[in-house]
Amino acid sequence: MSKTVLVTGGAGYVGSHCAKAFAKAGWTVVTYDNLSRGHRDLVKWGELIEGDILDRAFLTETLKRVQPDAVAHFAAFAYVAESMAEPAMYYRNNVTGTMNLLDAMVVAGVGQMVFSSSCATYGVSNELITEDTPQNPINPYGETKKVCEQMIRDYGAAHDIRSVILRYFNAAGCDPDGETGERHDPEPHVIPLAIRGAMDGTFTFNILGGDYDTPDGTCVRDYIHVSDLADAHGRALDYLAKGGNSEVFNLGTGRGASVLELADAVSRVAGKEVPRVIADRRPGDPPILVASADKAKAVLGWEPKISDLNTILTTAWAWFQREAER
Ligand SMILES: NC(=O)c1ccc[n+]([C@@H]2O[C@H](COP(=O)([O-])OP(=O)(O)OC[C@H]3O[C@@H](n4cnc5c(N)ncnc54)[C@H](O)[C@@H]3O)[C@@H](O)[C@H]2O)c1
Structure with a gap:
């Protein structure tokens, strides 16, 4: 029987490319997205549940009903400049949203998570950045991702949740088959x-x-093709499905x-x-x-x-x- 992955933010740029890769690898994909920055027509690989990660009750009910084997969590706001101007919006959506998701996973008994983190958690570093490079973000967006990483580790230690945290650098390019791509309005990239x-x-x-x-x-x-990112997410799901321990990885070239x-x-x-x-x-x-x-x-x-x-x-x-x- 195929395994199911719930993809938050699956109607967005990186999430939709990953949904395609997951479906191609045999996963049943369920996208959970409020379409605030995503697009209905980019949800082509499985069902769309229109929902907000800030809607704790509906999110919990959805996880209990869908009973996914894993969650791939992309839903977030992700613009550096906007986060400088509107920090509250970023902490609310990214941090509270991720906490709601972790709470819902605990209630629904979902024990595997792949999380979209970012090079923005590192701040200023002129050296080649490894996972051990100190994380000193210089914008609220990076701070929110750093806090989420810590929350995921803490929930993982207290509950039965194993996670792969992927810190990607600059996602770039579009699906070589032209089935999905990048569509932001306004476009900051x-x-x-x-x-x-x-x-x-x-x-x-x-x-x-x-x-x-x-x-x-x-x-x-460091520009990394979004389909290469999608391949890494697929491997992260397989790694967790095979019992892998919680880990964090950089994704860049x-x-x-x-x-x-x-x-x-x-x-x-x-x-x-x-x-x-x-x-x-x-x-x-x-x-x-x-x-x-x-x-x-x-x-x-x-x-x-x-x-x-x-x-x-x-x-x-x-x-x-x-x-x-x-
Ligand atoms: N694009 C990059 O270069 C990059 C780099 C590093 C990390 N990331 C991370 O990858 C993830 C995806 O980024 P993206 O570029 O695809 O962004 P995106 O804006 O294209 O996609 C985000 C999706 O999340 C949805 N969403 C946002 N808030 C939500 C909420 N409260 N409830 C439900 N859905 C919600 C949006 O509607 C959208 O479909 C983000 O977590 C981002 O921080 C992106």
Whole structure:
């Protein structure tokens, strides 16, 4: 009999790609999403239950009824700048929401969880970041994820919950089959914005800060293809199903690209120059974030397969061309 995974936030960008990977691997997928930032038409792999993780009673009732073998928890707000302006909104949704989910798991007797954490929990680190790098977030978004990690560990110790915490770096690219992709409004992410620069003659791509202490003065990030992330989540579910102990893994490529390099790479893929301007820094942005993902390789056997910048940008470009015609 197939196992069931409840996917909170499965109507969003990373969650929908993971739902596809889970379904392909034979899991029965049930998405739980309030559609605040997700999309009904991206829930293609299993049932959608429209619900809020802040609705404790309905969430608990849903877990009791669905009786999933595991929960994959993506539902959250995830924009650094917004978290600086609206911290309460972030603590409420991300921290209270995750606490509600853990409480519901305890009541329903669900003992396995994969959690979307983030490189934003590390803060400023110019070295290759390992899982042992101290976590000193510099924005409320990163703080909320750090608090959630601690809560998951504490609940795990007190109750029978094993977890895999995945700290991903910059999720990027879109499903190579074009079945799901990235759709945010407003869009804060750098790749969709650079692509918009190449697609829309009236839009200028703002590079947020040109005076960082990096080789070309712009921020350096580790871009990881969302389908490679989905593969890692599938492996994390299998690891827990086989009895694996609670663990935390970075998911990245070990290589950084600057925003200027990214804009040039988008220009190459698009065959058109991305119009760009250096604007002010955005508060809350560390200069460099690059992962060591050696642990995920050693324990989960995971390696990025399509996270070269060209594949990331080609798959994203194809998706945004189709979105423009939607
Ligand atoms: N995108 C990245 O680069 C990145 C990097 C690191 C970590 N993450 C984490 O991955 C997860 C998914 O990110 P994403 O980029 O796919 O974001 P997203 O906004 O596309 O998806 C989040 C989904 O959660 C849903 N949601 C939000 N609040 C909810 C609530 N209270 N109840 C029910 N559903 C709710 C939204 O409707 C949306 O479908 C988040 O937890 C985020 O913090 C993302």
